[in-house]
Amino acid sequence: MSKTSIQVEGKTVELALVKAKSELGVPQDKISYRVLRQTAGIASLFSGRKVELEVWRKQDDKGATRGRSREIDRGEVDVEALKDELTDYCRALCELMCGRNGVEVSSVLNEERLVININDDKLLRAAEKNNRIYEALEHLLRKKPRHLRTGLPFRIFVDINGVRVAREDELVRMAHSLADKVVSKNEALVMDSMNSRERRLVHMALGDDSRIRTKSVGNGFERTLMILPRAKVTEDTLPV
Numbered sequence: 001m002s003k004t005s006i007q008v009e010g011k012t013v014e015l016a017l018v019k020a021k022s023e024l025g026v027p028q029d030k031i032s033y034r035v036l037r038q039t040a041g042i043a044s045l046f047s048g049r050k051v052e053l054e055v056w057r058k059q060d061d062k063g064a065t066r067g068r069s070r071e072i073d074r075g076e077v078d079v080e081a082l083k084d085e086l087t088d089y090c091r092a093l094c095e096l097m098c099g100r101n102g103v104e105v106s107s108v109l110n111e112e113r114l115v116i117n118i119n120d121d122k123l124l125r126a127a128e129k130n131n132r133i134y135e136a137l138e139h140l141l142r143k144k145p146r147h148l149r150t151g152l153p154f155r156i157f158v159d160i161n162g163v164r165v166a167r168e169d170e171l172v173r174m175a176h177s178l179a180d181k182v183v184s185k186n187e188a189l190v191m192d193s194m195n196s197r198e199r200r201l202v203h204m205a206l207g208d209d210s211r212i213r214t215k216s217v218g219n220g221f222e223r224t225l226m227i228l229p230r231a232k233v234t235e236d237t238l239p240v
Helices: 013-024 063-074 079-098 121-129 132-143 163-185 196-205
Strands: 005-010 031-039 050-057 104-110 113-119 155-160 212-217 224-229
Touching (some): 005 013, 013 031, 079 104, 079 121, 121 155, 163 196, 163 212, 163 224, 196 212
Antiparallel strands (some): 104 113, 212 224
16 A cells, blocks of 8 residues: 655644645544655744645555655654754844844754854853853754654754863863873872763763773762773783
8 A cells, every 4th residue: 555645834843734634634643744844044933934744644654654654753854954943043042032133153063963152242141150051052952843753863062152162172181181190190180070061071082091091970069080090901910
């Protein structure tokens, strides 16, 4: 049995599905769909301006088309379009927070991480007083593309005036410098308190250094990393 589908458009996924329900003559809960195209503008905070869907009856998913249905569920994500959509959405959120238009927002896809940088001194001052602004923006951006059948194809990292990326670079340089000191003095060193993201960054930065090992120590806000010299294997320590 082949799948009979139609294509519909609407301002949101929900409105497009209402149109599809009418054309197919079935309840909305009996409809399967995938997003073919979605555009988002700066002024659109919670939905794209236009969405195009391929829609079909759920019973057409059965039997011979079961493998095809599984493929559709994974979804084919246009990464560049998604990157632009999230950048526009972040800009719209920032303009809402600042109460003005023209907030400069740029983005770059670096391996499996989308870095969205906001260039705005007012937001930077606000984030310096409450760094949970970064976390809040990242949460909203992760929730934005509801049309995806699977998770985002990348992690989202929000920065303001490049301060977080600069902090990461500084941490990596510091970690390598401390690793050299640990090896030269043959004694462990404890780094300053760091959040879980920063600890993970240091773990990864030093993960390939066979001379040392890293270990998380402490509790709560005092949790940090210890860098320890890796035990040298000598004839005396080899198993008999």
